[in-house]
Amino acid sequence: MRLLAAFLVGLLTCAPALAADGNAERGEEIYTRCKACHALEQNRVGPRHCGLFGRKAGSVPNYQYSSAMKKYGVTWNEETLDKFIENPLKTVPGTKMGYAGVKDPQERADLIAYLKKATSDPKICE
Amino acid sequence: MTIVKLDPLPARGKRRTFLSGFTLSATAIALLAGNEKLGLVGSASAQTANNDVTILNSALGAEQQAIAAYQLGAESGLLQKPVKDLAVQFQGHHKAHADALAKAVTKLGGKPVAPMKDYHFPKEKLKSQNDVLSFAATLEKGAVSAYLGAVPILTDKDLAKAAASILGDEAMHWAVLRYALGQNPVPDAFMS
Numbered sequence: 011m012r013l014l015a016a017f018l019v020g021l022l023t024c025a026p027a028l029a030a031d032g033n034a035e036r037g038e039e040i041y042t043r044c045k046a047c048h049a050l051e052q053n054r055v056g057p058r059h060c061g062l063f064g065r066k067a068g069s070v071p072n073y074q075y076s077s078a079m080k081k082y083g084v085t086w087n088e089e090t091l092d093k094f095i096e097n098p099l100k101t102v103p104g105t106k107m108g109y110a111g112v113k114d115p116q117e118r119a120d121l122i123a124y125l126k127k128a129t130s131d132p133k134i135c136e
Numbered sequence: 137m138t139i140v141k142l143d144p145l146p147a148r149g150k151r152r153t154f155l156s157g158f159t160l161s162a163t164a165i166a167l168l169a170g171n172e173k174l175g176l177v178g179s180a181s182a183q184t185a186n187n188d189v190t191i192l193n194s195a196l197g198a199e200q201q202a203i204a205a206y207q208l209g210a211e212s213g214l215l216q217k218p219v220k221d222l223a224v225q226f227q228g229h230h231k232a233h234a235d236a237l238a239k240a241v242t243k244l245g246g247k248p249v250a251p252m253k254d255y256h257f258p259k260e261k262l263k264s265q266n267d268v269l270s271f272a273a274t275l276e277k278g279a280v281s282a283y284l285g286a287v288p289i290l291t292d293k294d295l296a297k298a299a300a301s302i303l304g305d306e307a308m309h310w311a312v313l314r315y316a317l318g319q320n321p322v323p324d325a326f327m328s
Contacts, residue, residue, distance in 0.1 A: 013142060018165060040328075042274070042277050042278065042281070043277075043278060043281030043282075043284075043285070043328060044278065044281070045203075045274050045275065045277065045278035045284040046198040046201070046202075046275055046277075046278030046279040046281065047194070047197065047278065047282065049197055049256075049258075051256075051258075052256035052257075052258075053256060054201060054255065054256065055194070055197040055198050055200075055252075099187065099190065099191075099289065104190075105190070106190065106193070106197075107194060108190045108192070108193065108194030108195070108289075108291045109190030109191075109282065109285040109286065109289075110285040110286070110288050111192065111277050111285070
């Protein structure tokens with residue numbers, strides 16, 4: 011019985027969290043929090059978001075990344091973004107993004123759903 | 137949308153300098169106003185200072201961008217009085233924030249980020265006063281969120297308190313800009 015309990019606890023703690031279904035409309039509202047530093051189309055204080063999915067971290071041309079982000083090495087997708095957005099400073103120590111992060115999993119899912127839609131929209135991102 | 141008549145500078149003659157109207161701790165004032173004797177560096181660990189420098193530099197970058205955005209607005213020829221005066225006043229606040237943040241970064245042993253050489257603002261979309269105000273409101277709302285994301289992770293509570301005081305100023309900017317745009321100036325009970 012103890013073994014079974016330990017196994018179940020292990021499963022629960024080791025299994026990756028299931029991503030919540032994101033709502034792009036809600037995500038657009040959440041994205042307003044990012045707009046002091048980011049824009050979809052252009053580099054600002056932070057790098058542009060157009061073309062984000064499938065892009066290697068630290069690779070937007072003409073943007074001055076921290077050395078930590080240049081070395082981070084991941085490709086941005088739902089999972090890598092979810093981890094970074096939750097706690098940027100913990101995920102990439104040395105990142106220039108001095109922000110606590112989006113702690114609510116549903117909000118992250120919504121934000122990522124919006125980013126996925128907007129950053130591949132040809133009307134926005136040429 | 138209709139521009140609401142504003143009297144943006146009722147206290148023109150008694151404009152306050154940054155922090156003079158706030159009650160902040162001696163440490164925060166020292167960090168943000170540059171008092172050599174009361175700085176935090178001696179009491180904070182290097183890692184703590186590094187984290188706080190990163191956070192303050194993020195805020196500094198956003199403040200520098202806001203200064204540039206208001207400069208663009210002021211020089212656009214699209215802003216009429218008294219809205220233009222309001223924009224210049226808000227720009228002055230951002231300059232004060234930036235100066236204070238840069239001094240705090242230096243006090244913590246860091247290097248303040250420099251303003252970008254060029255800011256890529258959507259100039260082609262700014263064709264009216266309302267366009268400029270909407271753009272400014274977008275940045276101000278983002279700034280509120282940015283400070284909201286900074287306050288809980290600044291390891292020094294006095295710095296967090298000082299950042300919160302800037303947050304309040306940004307929130308007032310956002311509300312006034314929304315009011316000028318004919319929108320509900322305070323649409324929610326909580327900011328996010």
